[in-house]
Amino acid sequence: MTPRSRLLKSLLLAAGVLAGSLLSGTAGAQGPRIYGLTPKPIAPDTYVFEGSTEHFTRDNGGNILNAAFIVTADGVIVIQTGPSRRYGEEMRAAIRRVTDKPVRKTYISNLHPDYFLGAQAFAPEAPVAALPGTIAGIREEGPGIAENMYRMIGDWMRGTEVVIPDEPVFGSTVVFGDHRLRLIPLHGHTAADLALFDETTGVLFAGGVVFCGRTPTTPHADVADWLKALDAVEALDGVRLLVPNHGHIRPDKACVAQTRDWLTWLDATLRAAVEAGLDMTDALELPIPERFHGLGVLRAEYRRSVAHLWPRIERESLPRVN
Amino acid sequence: MGGAFMIAGGALRGLAALMLVSIAGPSAAAADPPDPPDPLGSVMWEALRDQYFGDAPLRFDDRVKVSAPADAEDTRAVPIAIDASALPDVVEIVAIADLNPFPLVLRYHPHGAAATIATRIKIQQATAVHGAARTADGVWHVSGVLVDAAGGGCSAPPATYAQTDWADHVGEVQARAWPARADGTARLRLRVRHPNDTGLVAGIPAYFIETLSVRAHGAAGPGPELARIDSLEPVSEDPVFSLDLRPPPGSTALTLSGRDNQGGVIAATIPLPAPVPTAAADRSLGQ
Numbered sequence: 001m002t003p004r005s006r007l008l009k010s011l012l013l014a015a016g017v018l019a020g021s022l023l024s025g026t027a028g029a030q031g032p033r034i035y036g037l038t039p040k041p042i043a044p045d046t047y048v049f050e051g052s053t054e055h056f057t058r059d060n061g062g063n064i065l066n067a068a069f070i071v072t073a074d075g076v077i078v079i080q081t082g083p084s085r086r087y088g089e090e091m092r093a094a095i096r097r098v099t100d101k102p103v104r105k106t107y108i109s110n111l112h113p114d115y116f117l118g119a120q121a122f123a124p125e126a127p128v129a130a131l132p133g134t135i136a137g138i139r140e141e142g143p144g145i146a147e148n149m150y151r152m153i154g155d156w157m158r159g160t161e162v163v164i165p166d167e168p169v170f171g172s173t174v175v176f177g178d179h180r181l182r183l184i185p186l187h188g189h190t191a192a193d194l195a196l197f198d199e200t201t202g203v204l205f206a207g208g209v210v211f212c213g214r215t216p217t218t219p220h221a222d223v224a225d226w227l228k229a230l231d232a233v234e235a236l237d238g239v240r241l242l243v244p245n246h247g248h249i250r251p252d253k254a255c256v257a258q259t260r261d262w263l264t265w266l267d268a269t270l271r272a273a274v275e276a277g278l279d280m281t282d283a284l285e286l287p288i289p290e291r292f293h294g295l296g297v298l299r300a301e302y303r304r305s306v307a308h309l310w311p312r313i314e315r316e317s318l319p320r321v322n
Numbered sequence: 323m324g325g326a327f328m329i330a331g332g333a334l335r336g337l338a339a340l341m342l343v344s345i346a347g348p349s350a351a352a353a354d355p356p357d358p359p360d361p362l363g364s365v366m367w368e369a370l371r372d373q374y375f376g377d378a379p380l381r382f383d384d385r386v387k388v389s390a391p392a393d394a395e396d397t398r399a400v401p402i403a404i405d406a407s408a409l410p411d412v413v414e415i416v417a418i419a420d421l422n423p424f425p426l427v428l429r430y431h432p433h434g435a436a437a438t439i440a441t442r443i444k445i446q447q448a449t450a451v452h453g454a455a456r457t458a459d460g461v462w463h464v465s466g467v468l469v470d471a472a473g474g475g476c477s478a479p480p481a482t483y484a485q486t487d488w489a490d491h492v493g494e495v496q497a498r499a500w501p502a503r504a505d506g507t508a509r510l511r512l513r514v515r516h517p518n519d520t521g522l523v524a525g526i527p528a529y530f531i532e533t534l535s536v537r538a539h540g541a542a543g544p545g546p547e548l549a550r551i552d553s554l555e556p557v558s559e560d561p562v563f564s565l566d567l568r569p570p571p572g573s574t575a576l577t578l579s580g581r582d583n584q585g586g587v588i589a590a591t592i593p594l595p596a597p598v599p600t601a602a603a604d605r606s607l608g609q
Contacts, residue, residue, distance in 0.1 A: 280401035281389040307395035318496035322590035
């Protein structure tokens with residue numbers, strides 16, 4: 001894109017946003033959907049769009065993640081793209097307000113909707129990179145995941161289509177300008193979880209492996225593998241700031257322990273309930289210890305986890321009798 | 323498709339009722355007061371009520387407790403439980419997912435067992451799930467919950483068919499009986515490997531478990547039937563059931579026998595653990 005066409009595009013975008021805000025004054029709740037993304041600087045060259053710790057709703061439009069970007073001398077590195085085309089486009093526009101540099105690469109940490117469904121806004125400009133397991137997962141489940149997002153957040157999804165990442169990445173260290181990015185392949189939250197560690201700034205983008213103040217989600221989880229992934233994150237030296245995809249950004253690894261505590265309790269509780277003869281419907285209502293009561297979406301996410309984890313635990317615990 | 327048909331049927335019945343009223347006069351209508359409306363407002367309820375309960379008396383009754391998550395996370399396996407143990411002399415329990423292409427989930431005949439059953443079901447779209455318990459006086463007691471869902475649980479092919487050797491495993495049973503509690507009931511959980519296919523996917527015939535019967539087994543051989551499940555298309559693939567049975571004293575095992583709609587036989591023997599002291603048994607079930 002030439003500087004001139006970029007300028008034209010930003011003017012158009014600005015006009016669109018202005019028209020949108022004027023309209024929203026009269027159209028109320030039915031007006032155009034605008035996330036109002038604001039980049040927050042968290043480290044040198046490094047910005048995050050902080051999302052809420054809620055579940056996907058028609059009010060928040062699926063803005064429940066911490067998407068990020070790094071402005072390097074080689075161009076902009078985008079980390080996660082949000083839950084919808086509109087999110088991706090707003091994110092792209094907000095990046096343009098910070099820098100004229102083109103997007104050089106977009107990384108997607110896993111196959112969950114809020115990581116990859118905004119990729120339409122970035123795919124024409126630069127490769128969209130992900131672990132091979134994530135690419136396979138999006139290819140297989142992406143359309144179903146997108147359909148379910150239309151059901152959950154409605155009009156926010158207008159025009160959103162699945163973009164399959166086109167660049168497989170593996171464990172390696174890559175250099176953009178003066179930023180050295182370590183790509184760390186993990187698994188357990190999903191079958192392939194990419195964490196990115198910026199050795200230059202000490203910022204760790206932990207993806208879905210670490211949750212902070214928000215109940216972890218388990219639709220593709222293997223708890224034993226996830227605990228091992230947390231050990232790997234815990235062992236990383238030089239982390240000055242940890243950015244989880246969901247929840248609070250912290251200058252320590254406290255939320256590695258919090259995520260581990262939750263997963264350990266969840267797994268042990270469901271195993272004990274299966275062993276005691278409880279049914280799955282009983283398990284949905286089990287009490288949750290007070291130390292977790294500050295986590296966002298607690299009961300609803302716990303119930304989802306029962307749906308994800310219970311059948312396998314039950315299958316493994318029942319002896320064959322014929 | 324089933325829905326449209328049933329609505330047409332309901333309309334016809336409405337017309338017939340109107341004609342009946344006009345012939346017999348208002349007194350006949352007053353003698354047979356209509357049911358109260360479904361508290362859940364399910365659009366299918368009137369049609370289903372006719373289809374599954376006919377002229378039997380029916381009332382909405384909170385003593386029947388239906389448990390299911392408000393949001394179905396996996397529409398192919400939504401946990402439901404119906405507990406009618408607050409009612410005396412329950413002879414039959416029925417589960418219905420109103421907006422499924424096949425609304426009737428199962429009929430449970432508890433005989434002497436506790437009037438409670440739990441399983442997992444497929445849900446095709448957001449729907450009311452009703453549980454009904456028939457007491458010995460012939461009255462149906464009905465209650466239910468709403469389950470929101472993304473949809474498609476009934477028309478998805480079973481994951482089973484992705485495994486090349488699935489046919490070698492059909493009919494395998496995993497099960498466990500827990501020690502009897504103070505009230506004499508012993509929990510049985512059983513899981514049967516079976517595609518339990520609805521027949522809605524083109525080229526895949528309906529293939530599901532139709533009946534499962536549990537008997538006590540003691541020194542004198544097989545005993546009476548303790549409970550029977552007549553199960554239908556909506557029960558999930560590799561179905562799991564939780565029952566609370568009352569095996570007679572001296573029983574050493576439970577025998578499970580059943581069959582699917584293609585004549586496949588299911589047979590298994592589940593050892594019964596020795597009863598444990600009352601307090602410990604109750605604790606182990608978290609009650």
